Amino acid sequence: MRFRRYAPIAGLVLFVIALQLALSAAGAAYYFTQITMSVYYSLVALGLCLLMGYAGQISLGHAGFFAIGGYTSAFLTTYNIAAGGGAARLLQPLGLLVDQQDLYGNAVLHLSPWLALAVAMAITTAVALLVGLPVIRLRGHYLAMATLGFGIIIYRVVLGTAGLGEADGFSDVPPFRLFGWLEVNGRKPFAVQNYYIAWTLVAVVMLLGANLVRSRVGRALRSIRENEEAADALGVNVARYKLTVFVLSAWLAALAGAFATHYRGGIGPSEATTFKSIRYVAIVAAGGMTNLWGALVMGVLLNFLSLRGVFGSYDDAVFGAILIGIMLLAPDGLVRVPRIFRRIRKRFDGSLAA
């Protein structure tokens, strides 16, 4: 059991290292930026996969949570507290503020990215609970439309609020120093370490996710997906589990949003569009719905191709076609990673026995 659970993750780690070495050796370091962004986007897909695949709840508003994470971080780390003065300065001795100088040499005081991240996660939790509480009572079309509506509200708010940069969004978000020399920074010397930061986040989530879906919680979620009434009758607290997984997936989206925003140095309203949300759904569908590995592979692959501009002006259309094509032709998705590993394991076990 242990082997089966952790072998794919070890495989992922090896693959990530091999890919980095290969790209660096080939002098193709410019791929790192796009891969890193794709990895952040696929973090959202992983959360959505837990929600859609394992709990059977659709969300057409996950770009909204990505935007909440990104915009909160961006706002708090670019807002100059020195101008406001007063109570905010009390945070300074606690090491929660960052001193900087702007272009003209004036002293500028920002909130530390760690604190901003904490606030972003708190806001995400509050919003997810607020949206989730009524939403978990809903199913099918109602749930789809409610989450779609939530996504549009977030989009309208970031687009229409002057303090959030309206159509321009934020453009000079500072890097996020995690500790020591390790920082989320989009500049070139940081490319390799950011590649690893993003993958580390994903690997940790995969590890937790692989354990989660095999745990009591995972079984409860699957029972809800198969038959809500039956699960309820068996004593599964349907509402609580649904809400938990909804909040969990919102966290992942917001976390991805915050990191991606620091990495890219900005965020705009285009991150919050309905289409972005639908794109995540398409990725999860292409990965096979109940398949975290599928969501990861498809998330990285499709986002990478899209960021490379392979689809040209047909970018949106490609994702629409994927949705339809997968549902019509291959409802179980395109990726069957666990099956491949099962085969390898069989061979491995066989050679041990011999």
Next chain:
Amino acid sequence: MPTDQIVQYCLSGITVGSIYAIVAIGFNIIYNTTGVINFAQGEFVVLGAMTAISLAARMPLAIAIGLAVLITALIGGLVELLFIRPVKQPTVLRLIIITIGVSILLRETALHVWDEKVRALPFFTGTEVSSVTLLGAHVSPQVLWVLGACALIVAGLSLFFRFTLSGRAMRACAANRTAARLCGIKVRWMVTASFMLSAGVGALAGCVISPVTQTQYDMGAPLAIKGFTVAILGGLGNSAAAVAAGLLLGLLESFSVSLFPLAYQDVVAILVLLAVLCFKPSGLFGRRGTHAPGEF
């Protein structure tokens, strides 16, 4: 607020409200025969208007609109044949995802065929500056066309569903699929027909509102979510109630402009949707716990 201003807000609310009602009726037609919400409903509105705009350059307006409705209806039927019918295990989640995919494909097709420009049909009567005075408020004559079209669609559909054989067959499918099939009704073709009808109604709506609201390739989704709000508000499947709910939402929206910034106008409508879903998912006029498709 002075009286004539209130009348003005009311009229504009009624206009947008009846637009939403027509979109909601499109949702209801398909929901009643299939139990599916067609997320591409807003795209039919755009396609209808865009086709009519292209055709109107070459022929009289009335013929152009008639042709546009016909073409969009055919596209609607084609969508059903190509994408909905072949689904092997049609669960709600799968069908939702497919209609979302269809809406993206239709929108992107519209983008590549007609580019990003905002277009509009000419006003049916008069020009953009002509106005009719109603109870002290000034409205464009096109508003009367919108209201007229809405009334015509509602009346026409209720006659169709009550007195024609195909209409009754569609209602039979809604009430009980198996029983309908046993009576010799070709249920599958009724589903195709409902997609055609719904697309046609959407296209007509698109043509009538185009001179007032103008048409752009990406206006389908916002229209669809408002239409859905109205359909839910009235209770899914109940089209007479959809008209009442449409007017209610339209009025709410137009008065909200005097309270909130214009940028947040959509937010108001969606908050209404979330509130209704939260407290009374069967709709304002629906009975508790029944999502069963009602009579038209």
